Amino acid sequence: MSALLEVRNLQVRVEEREILHGLSLTVNKGEVHAIMGPNGSGKSTLSHVVAGKPGYEVTGGEILFKGEDLLKMDPDERAAKGVFLAFQYPVEIPGVATMTFLRTALNAQRKARGESEYSTPDFLKKVREVAASLNIPQEMLRRGVNVGFSGGEKKRNEVLQMALFEPSLCILDEMDSGLDIDALRIAADGVNALRSSERAMVVITHYQRLLNYIVPDFVHVMSKGRVVKSGGKELALELEESGYAQFEDQAA
Amino acid sequence: MNLALVKPTMDGAASDVFTVARDRLPGKGPVAEVRQAAFDDFIQKGLPHRRIEEWKYTDLRVLLREVAPLAAAPDQAALDRAKEVVTSLDVNGAHRLVLVDGTFAPQLSDTTSESGVTVQTLRAMLENADIAARADLLRTSVASDAMISLNAAMATDGVVIDVAENAAPGKPIHIVHIATQSKAAAFTRSLVKVANGARATLIESFVAADGTAGYQAHDSVVLWAGNGADVQHIRLVEDARDAANIATAIVTLGERTQYRAFNLTSGGAVCRYQAFLRFGGQNTHADVNGVSLLNGRQHADTTLVLDHAVPHCTSNEVFRAVVDDSAHSVFQGRINVHPDAQKTDARMMTRALLLSDEAEADNKPELEIFADDVQCGHGATTGALDDSLLFYLRARGLPEKEAQALLIQAFVGEAMESIADEALRDVAIATAERWLAARG
Ligand SMILES: Nc1ncnc2c1ncn2[C@@H]1O[C@H](COP(=O)(O)OP(=O)(O)OP(=O)(O)O)[C@@H](O)[C@H]1O
Ligand SMILES: [Mg+2]
Numbered sequence: 001m002s003a004l005l006e007v008r009n010l011q012v013r014v015e016e017r018e019i020l021h022g023l024s025l026t027v028n029k030g031e032v033h034a035i036m037g038p039n040g041s042g043k044s045t046l047s048h049v050v051a052g053k054p055g056y057e058v059t060g061g062e063i064l065f066k067g068e069d070l071l072k073m074d075p076d077e078r079a080a081k082g083v084f085l086a087f088q089y090p091v092e093i094p095g096v097a098t099m100t101f102l103r104t105a106l107n108a109q110r111k112a113r114g115e116s117e118y119s120t121p122d123f124l125k126k127v128r129e130v131a132a133s134l135n136i137p138q139e140m141l142r143r144g145v146n147v148g149f150s151g152g153e154k155k156r157n158e159v160l161q162m163a164l165f166e167p168s169l170c171i172l173d174e175m176d177s178g179l180d181i182d183a184l185r186i187a188a189d190g191v192n193a194l195r196s197s198e199r200a201m202v203v204i205t206h207y208q209r210l211l212n213y214i215v216p217d218f219v220h221v222m223s224k225g226r227v228v229k230s231g232g233k234e235l236a237l238e239l240e241e242s243g244y245a246q247f248e249d250q251a252a
Numbered sequence: 253m254n255l256a257l258v259k260p261t262m263d264g265a266a267s268d269v270f271t272v273a274r275d276r277l278p279g280k281g282p283v284a285e286v287r288q289a290a291f292d293d294f295i296q297k298g299l300p301h302r303r304i305e306e307w308k309y310t311d312l313r314v315l316l317r318e319v320a321p322l323a324a325a326p327d328q329a330a331l332d333r334a335k336e337v338v339t340s341l342d343v344n345g346a347h348r349l350v351l352v353d354g355t356f357a358p359q360l361s362d363t364t365s366e367s368g369v370t371v372q373t374l375r376a377m378l379e380n381a382d383i384a385a386r387a388d389l390l391r392t393s394v395a396s397d398a399m400i401s402l403n404a405a406m407a408t409d410g411v412v413i414d415v416a417e418n419a420a421p422g423k424p425i426h427i428v429h430i431a432t433q434s435k436a437a438a439f440t441r442s443l444v445k446v447a448n449g450a451r452a453t454l455i456e457s458f459v460a461a462d463g464t465a466g467y468q469a470h471d472s473v474v475l476w477a478g479n480g481a482d483v484q485h486i487r488l489v490e491d492a493r494d495a496a497n498i499a500t501a502i503v504t505l506g507e508r509t510q511y512r513a514f515n516l517t518s519g520g521a522v523c524r525y526q527a528f529l530r531f532g533g534q535n536t537h538a539d540v541n542g543v544s545l546l547n548g549r550q551h552a553d554t555t556l557v558l559d560h561a562v563p564h565c566t567s568n569e570v571f572r573a574v575v576d577d578s579a580h581s582v583f584q585g586r587i588n589v590h591p592d593a594q595k596t597d598a599r600m601m602t603r604a605l606l607l608s609d610e611a612e613a614d615n616k617p618e619l620e621i622f623a624d625d626v627q628c629g630h631g632a633t634t635g636a637l638d639d640s641l642l643f644y645l646r647a648r649g650l651p652e653k654e655a656q657a658l659l660i661q662a663f664v665g666e667a668m669e670s671i672a673d674e675a676l677r678d679v680a681i682a683t684a685e686r687w688l689a690a691r692g
Contacts, residue, residue, distance in 0.1 A: 051647050054639070079649035091644045095662025101648075104658060109649035144662075161648065 002067040004029050004200050005050070005169055011060035012042075012049055012225075019045045021225040022061065027169070030197040034211055034236060035204045037222030038244045043204045044088055046222075047171045051085040052078050065169070079105075080112035084167035086158035088174045088204075093145035098157070101145045102127060106164060130163045134190050151178030159190040170194065171202045176210040188213030208240040223247040270405055273322040277408060279378030282387040290390065291405035297398035306397070306526075309582040309614045310553040315522045316496055320468045322406065323353035323436035330432040333461035335360055337430050342679045343455055343488075346426035353431060354408045354438030360428075368419025368450070374410035374441055389443060392474060392502055397526070400500050403472045406439035410472075413454075417447040417478075424453035424484075424673070429469055431460040431495065437468040448478035448506070453673060454485050458499075458519070460492040467492070471499040479506040479533060485513040486676055488683065491520035493548065498524050507533025514671050515542040515554060516680050518687050523552040531558070531565040531593070538567045539670040543680070545687045546579035546611075553582035560593040563623075569600040570667045574660055576691065578610035587628060589621040596623060600630040605637065605663050607656075657688040 005027040012020040019042050027033055035043055049056050050063060052075035063070040070078060093101065107117040118126070131141060134156050146154050155175055162170055172191065176184055191201065191214050203214055211219075211233060219235040220227045221244070228247045229235065270291045277287060299316060300307035326334065334352045338360050349371060350360035356373045378386055389412070390404040411427060427442060446452045458469055469491060477483045491497050497520045505511050517523050529538060544552045558567055573581035583602045604613030615632035637659050645655035664684055671677040 053643050053647075074652070075643065075646040076649050076651050076655075079647055085647055087644070087647075091638075091640050093641055093644070093659070093662065095665045096658055101645075101658070104654070105645070105648040105650055108651065108654060112649065112651075165649070 002064070003027060004066060005202075006064040007046075007050075007061070008063075009061035010046075010049070010058065010063065012045060013057040013059050014045070014055065018059070019225055020049070023222075023226055025220065025227060027200045027202060029168070029200055031218065032195065032201045032203065032214065032216045034216035034219045034233075035202060035222055036206065036219065036236060036239055041222045042225040043222055044173055047085050047173045047202075047204060050171060051075060051083060076108065077112065079165070079167075080109045082168035084162055084165060084170050086155070086162060086170065086172045086175055088177070090146050090154040090158055092147045092149075094147050096145050098141045098143060098145050099127070102141075102161065102164060105161075109165060127164065130160055133193070134160050134163070135186050136160055152180060152183040155179055156183065156187055156190075159187050163190060163194060166194075168199050169202070170199065171204070173204045174206065175203070176205055176207060184210065185213060208236045211236050221247055269319050269321060273406065276322065277406065278375040279386065281381070283378050283390065286387045286390045287405045290401040293401040294398050294405060297401070300398050306555065306584070309584070310522075310524050310551065312399075312498075312522075315551055316468070316498075319402065320435055320437035320466075322408070323431075323433045323438050323467070325355050326352040326357065326432060330461075331357055331359060333432045334430040337459050337461050338428065341428065341457065341459070342682060343424075343426055343457065343676070345675075346424040346455060347421070348426045348428060349411045350428045350430060351409060351411075351438070351440050353433050353436065354440050356409050356411065366421045366423060368416040369421050369425065370414040370416070372412045374407065374412055374443070377412055390441070392472075397500070399470070399498050399524070400472060403439055403441060403470050403500065406437075406470065407441035407472070408439055410440045410442040412442065413444045415444075415446045415450045415452045418449040419447070420451040424455050424676070426455040426457065429456070429458045429471065431464045431467040431469060431492070434465045434467055437470060439470045441472045442474070444473065444475045446475070446477045446481045446483050449480045450478065451482040452484070453676070454483065455676070456487045458489045458491050458497055460495060464492055464495075466494050468496040468498070471497075473499070473501045475501065475503045477503070477505050477509045477511055480508045481506065482510040483512070484672060484676075485511065486671065486680075487513075487515040487525070488679070489515070489517040489519055489523055489525070490683070491523070493519065493550075494521045496520065496522040499526070501525070501527040503527065503529045504532050505530065505536045505538060507535060509533065509536040511536070511538040512670050512672060513538070513540045514668065514680065516545075516683060517542070517552045517554070518545040518683055520552065521550060523550075524555070525553070526555040527557070529556070529558045529567075531560050531562055531567075534562050534564040536565045538565075539569075540567065541570045541667040541670045543571075543664045543667050543684070544573040544575075544581050545664070545684060546573065546581055547576035547691070548579060549577070550579040551582075552580075553584070555582075555584040556586065558585075558587045558598065560587065560589045560596040560598060563592060563594045563596070565593070566597040567599070569602075570670070571602040572664045572667045573604040573613055574607065574664060575604060575611035575613055576607040578608070578612075580612045580614075582614045584616045584618070585630070586618040586620065587630070589619070589623050589626050589628060591622040593623045594625045596626040596628065598626070598628045602632045603663070604634040605660065606634060607637070653691065657691075660688060661685070
């Protein structure tokens with residue numbers, strides 16, 4: 001059986017500068033992987049390349065998703081196939097009501113998969129349920145996408161979308177940054193509720209604390225564009241103790 | 253000899269468009285004198301060109317080249333073709349007044365009288381020797397402009413609407429301009445008086461019968477809104493893709509008046525909408541918004557001149573242009589705050605979205621302030637769609653065109669908010685959606 005996500009020897013350039021220098025990562029269904037690493041080590045770059053953000057030049061390696069060449073697909077195709085990236089910095093989209101956005105996006109994905117579109121009442125029911133479980137008031141959904149949302153609210157809105165779209169691969173890029181303790185727990189509960197044997201998660205974080213809530217099966221340390229160490233959840237605790245200094249040398 | 257030519261450098265040919273039409277223009281005596289004077293003024297000025305400051309970005313000598321010959325009065329075949337257009341209009345439930353090739357068409361119009369609303373045709377009034385001041389119907393005091401003069405000289409028809417004091421007609425009044433003759437010009441002029449305390453919604457549509465090409469629509473609207481009046485004014489310019497639409501609105505507002513205008517230009521090859529607004533009474537508010545949706549080689553110019561002549565008035569202008577291919581959008585907005593107009597609050601914000609490298613937008617907001625205790629502000633931006641927003645939407649499953657469409661709708665949406673009537677706002681939104689769908 002093929003892995004859900006298979007990143008092989010990935011080399012990526014941005015504006016003539018190589019950021020990822022041969023990164024490999026295998027994620028199977030049902031697994032939760034944490035990626036940690038110093039600022040600028042390339043964690044967000046990896047997540048962007050998997051999601052299909054333009055502006056990155058892949059100069060080597062490959063990414064397979066469910067056995068298919070992910071790099072050949074447009075970002076929307078990837079989303080429809082089950083890739084979801086919860087952004088480190090979700091953007092604000094004034095003038096596009098959150099509800100309109102959610103419905104358009106969900107139906108676009110369903111259409112791309114050849115599934116029927118949701119009827120308005122079914123859709124509303126589903127959004128209300130998910131929003132309630134994440135403590136997101138209905139009023140927020142009437143606003144423009146992320147407009148006037150606090151940092152924490154934006155992150156919760158990302159989790160809301162994840163719950164709504166039911167992707168098979170969830171990449172969470174610093175979902176914990178900007179969240180207060182209660183919000184973190186609520187968001188983490190939302191993520192945990194989505195854990196299943198059919199779905200995998202890649203959790204990018206700087207802090208062990210998030211991993212107390214979302215307990216990973218594997219922890220990877222990235223440094224200077226490579227995975228320099230992989231281990232179990234205890235690796236995160238180790239890092240909390242000793243920092244990244246020991247890996248900086250290895251990566252160089 | 254080409255009778256259609258108006259080349260201001262060639263005086264002989266220039267007069268022909270008028271000379272040839274003169275016998276067909278309604279109104280004798282003083283009316284004919286006003287026409288002649290107006291045409292003399294036009295000949296003296298000539299078609300506006302880029303060295304005329306107000307027409308800097310819309311050089312009609314290049315874009316229009318000549319004034320087309322006056323359209324013939326519509327025959328039965330023309331009316332039949334116009335009828336098909338009427339049945340396909342987006343606006344429903346309005347009191348419809350149809351002008352075909354510049355001539356009022358009672359067959360296609362609502363003739364049932366609406367309480368508080370009187371409608372006459374300009375033609376009938378110009379021809380009625382009992383109306384002493386009939387020549388005034390062609391005069392304007394507000395602005396000196398070659399195209400206003402040309403319109404006064406050539407106007408064949410239009411509607412003259414009176415909304416009685418405190419009347420609140422249940423239906424919007426919808427003036428529909430339909431072109432059925434290719435390569436011909438229609439000259440229309442309508443006068444709308446909304447008396448003190450009355451409420452009215454005026455809609456103007458510019459459309460063409462299938463297959464009508466290369467025509468010109470020249471229109472003027474003179475609107476008075478009395479004290480305490482509440483007027484909504486919607487314009488929908490959906491002319492044929494190779495047509496010209498040159499239109500002027502001259503608006504005078506009373507005291508405690510609400511005036512909310514919205515102009516949507518999506519059709520036409522060359523469009524100019526110039527609106528002159530005068531605040532004549534205190535505590536009056538005006539919203540003057542507009543959206544241009546342009547592609548191909550379209551050129552659309554919106555030029556607003558607001559005169560805050562009295563204190564305590566507020567105005568807000570929101571203009572958005574979406575410009576694709578090698579189209580060209582022009583927005584000029586000038587706010588004059590007169591010395592007495594203390595406590596004026598005037599804002600203007602214009603933004604253009606360029607969807608291609610060849611697309612062009614000129615934004616020129618201007619403030620002339622002669623009073624010291626005022627709040628005025630303006631801003632202008634021009635840019636492309638934000639890549640990070642596009643990527644966010646695409647990462648959530650929206651194909652490229654759909655993601656763009658959603659952002660474009662949001663972009664124009666803000667300008668459409670001033671349309672208070674929900675059904676009319678939906679018409680504007682539907683027009684934008686059709687435009688977006690046609691992008692493929
Ligand atoms: N568009 C860009 N142009 C130039 N350099 C870029 C660009 N995007 C990323 N980089 C560089 O690539 C490197 C990796 O950035 P990335 O955002 O992936 O790091 P990160 O591991 O997510 O860091 P953090 O923990 O701070 O979020 C950094 O040195 C960054 O400056
Ligand atoms: Mg990052």
